[in-house]
Amino acid sequence: MKVLIADDELRLRKVVSLHLKKSGFDVFEAGNGQQAVDMAKEIIPDVIVLDVMMPEKTGLEACAELKAHPELSKIPVVLLTAMAEADDMKKGRDAGADEYLTKPFSPKELIDIIRSRS
Incomplete structure (x- = not known):
């Protein structure tokens, strides 16, 4: 399973x-949001993990x-962020995120979320 991480x-x-x-995943890395979008179009990952605050x-x-892209809209997106307020989580849902995990986080919890979304 291909996982794209952007942070x-x-x-x-x-x-x-x-x-x-x-844990057996094929991992691809991006250093910002634009790279994540470009890489996703290229590799078509199974799950995407995005930090919220990126350049x-x-x-x-x-x-x-x-989520607006026809070929990518069904790919689960996990937001992984330090922004933990209810308003932040609402913004994440409004953007189309499937999961919202706050930092600090447990790697096992992230892995469980990824597996449940694949």
């Missing part, structure tokens, strides 16, 4: 990637664009 924090992205690879295109903007 501008390299260290966090690498930690998440490592946990997912150990060039936020995770919310990337999510909305992915």
Whole structure:
């Protein structure tokens, strides 16, 4: 299963990637929202994990664009973010996110969410 992770924090992205690879996923990484959209169009992942606060295109903007794209609209999107207010979660749902996981988070919880969405 192909999982695309987009986060501008390299260290966090690498930690998440490592946990997912150990769990048997094929992992692709993007450093911002625009890269995530471009890569998704190229690789057609099974699940996309997006940070909300990223340069060039936020995770919310990337999510909305992915959900509006005919070939990508059915791909589950997990927002992984430090933004934990109810209003933030509503914005995530409004953008089309399928799941919303707040930092700090358990890698096992993220893996369980990814598996449940595939």
